[in-house]
Amino acid sequence: MPKKNDSQVILTRSGHKKLVEELTHLKTAGRQEVARQLEVARGFGDLSENAEYAAAKDEQSKVESRILELETMLGNVTVVDEEKLDTSRVAIGLTVQLEDLDSGGKVHTYSLVGSEELSSLGVTQSGIQRISQKSPVGQAILGHSVGDEVSVTIPRGTRKLRILSITREK
Numbered sequence: 001m002p003k004k005n006d007s008q009v010i011l012t013r014s015g016h017k018k019l020v021e022e023l024t025h026l027k028t029a030g031r032q033e034v035a036r037q038l039e040v041a042r043g044f045g046d047l048s049e050n051a052e053y054a055a056a057k058d059e060q061s062k063v064e065s066r067i068l069e070l071e072t073m074l075g076n077v078t079v080v081d082e083e084k085l086d087t088s089r090v091a092i093g094l095t096v097q098l099e100d101l102d103s104g105g106k107v108h109t110y111s112l113v114g115s116e117e118l119s120s121l122g123v124t125q126s127g128i129q130r131i132s133q134k135s136p137v138g139q140a141i142l143g144h145s146v147g148d149e150v151s152v153t154i155p156r157g158t159r160k161l162r163i164l165s166i167t168r169e170k
Helices: 013-042 051-075 115-121 136-141
Strands: 009-012 077-080 094-100 106-113 129-132 149-154 157-168
Touching: 009 013, 009 115, 013 051, 013 077, 013 115, 051 077, 094 136, 106 136, 115 129, 129 136, 136 149, 136 157
Parallel strands: 009 077, 106 129
Antiparallel strands: 094 106, 094 157, 149 157
16 A cells, blocks of 8 residues: 655545546636626626625635645545555555444445545445545554454444455445
């Protein structure tokens, strides 16, 4: 698994693709929409007392900030090739099946992703929930192998989890 320094961002291929798509959208359609909103707002007269103009300027600021954030992130990215990952240890880009030993053996399946991916992805195409490597569960299982038991502190207390399988998402 790639090592992460403070500015390096680790993404799966699908996460990288989504962020590139978002950046492209913001630079094209996003900027065009803000420009249209500004033009309409200018037509309402005095800009110093024009709420529509202020709102459009605020939206422009948000779009430009997100573009800068994405450009910085994508400039420091390491893309994980899930097909080449070793499935003997939990790593970003792999899918992990966990048994919750404190809840009578309930089984959970998660796809471990970089934290920067969560807001844009939600669940995987196969319906598996994505979790960040920075989440309590992600931190607890990262680097562990099948059969390992880990303790993780979550909002509802401490849970003991057993890693049942580590696979590449289909």
